[in-house]
Amino acid sequence: MTVDVDRFTRVLAQRLAAIVPAGIHVEAGDGMLRYSADEHAGPSGTHMRDNFGVYGETDEDNLVGLAVQALDELQDYVSEATRDPWPGATRQPRPRAEIRDGALYAWYGDDGATVLGCAPIPLADLAGR
Numbered sequence: 001m002t003v004d005v006d007r008f009t010r011v012l013a014q015r016l017a018a019i020v021p022a023g024i025h026v027e028a029g030d031g032m033l034r035y036s037a038d039e040h041a042g043p044s045g046t047h048m049r050d051n052f053g054v055y056g057e058t059d060e061d062n063l064v065g066l067a068v069q070a071l072d073e074l075q076d077y078v079s080e081a082t083r084d085p086w087p088g089a090t091r092q093p094r095p096r097a098e099i100r101d102g103a104l105y106a107w108y109g110d111d112g113a114t115v116l117g118c119a120p121i122p123l124a125d126l127a128g129r
Contacts, residue, residue: 024082
């Protein structure tokens with residue numbers, strides 16, 4: 001499978017936008033995930049196109065690695081903007097991702113307990129032409 005990284009960025013932006021708190025925005029553009037907030041924080045982002053390829057030999061390794069990076073950077077952004085350890089109550093749970101059953105799963109959680117997760121992304125939706 002060859003991944004269309006810009007498509008991955010758009011799809012992941014949609015999934016992340018669906019789980020962030022009100023007042024936080026996630027958008028895709030120019031090979032990046034862009035984060036912004038209505039209050040308390042300037043914009044930030046994750047360089048998706050530039051970082052695809054640094055997490056391993058396979059597209060699957062890179063999808064997982066880049067999803068974890070995006071979750072981690074978004075988590076830091078939201079926690080700073082809201083001044084709470086999002087999405088946890090007292091501390092930040094670990095960002096995680098894996099591929100199973102033909103889809104990319106991305107979530108926050110520790111020791112097998114999911115705190116917050118995105119809708120799975122079917123790998124077929126990310127294929128380049």
